[in-house]
Amino acid sequence: MGPNVTDAQARHTYADYLETSDDERYELLNGELVMVPSPKEIHQSILGILHLMVGTFVRERRLGKVYFAPFDVVLSDTDVVQPDLLFVSNERIGIVTADNVQGAPDLVVEILSPATAERDRTIKLDLYATHGVKEYWIVDPDAKTIMVMLRGVGGFEAAGIYGAGETLRSPTLEGFSIEVEEVL
DSSP states (O other): OOTTOOTTTOOOOHHHHHTSOTTSEEEEETTEEEEEOOOOHHHHHHHHHHHHHHHHHHHHHTOEEEEESSOOEEEETTEEEOOSEEEEEGGGGGGBOSSOEESOOSEEEEEOOTTTHHHHHTHHHHHHHHHTOSEEEEEETTTTEEEEEEEETTEEEEEEEEOTTOEEEOSSSTTOEEEHHHHO
């Protein structure tokens, strides 16, 4: 850090992120290291169901790879996230390395929790749009909804909000659908 840069102005980089403890989970959002708390049971239950459903669909059709947190997605030198669930298509599989994903996945899913909801709806939404994620789901366990957003010219646009009694269909994973009640 140079003499004219204060601690508050210092931006962390991927190199700094790699120095964090393996005992704690962090994300790097706009150069700020943010600790990510362990998820609660409802979060893990939803993630398990989504991973099974999306993962099975992708695997049976040989469409690409599905991963779940914690697995780093390096969007830039100052933006490293760990989405709850992500899909990378075969066409873009080259961004997957042994250590992380180097670039924007095709589909990202975030499951809201009290500690992360604001970031998922604002900072991460902007990061995912800026870096080229095609489709972003925000799963809200409290409202029992899943919002599906597609990347448009000016950022994400809502493709639909799905709740009880409704069927979510993914524009990116053509042919994939789930009954929301099976997940929430």
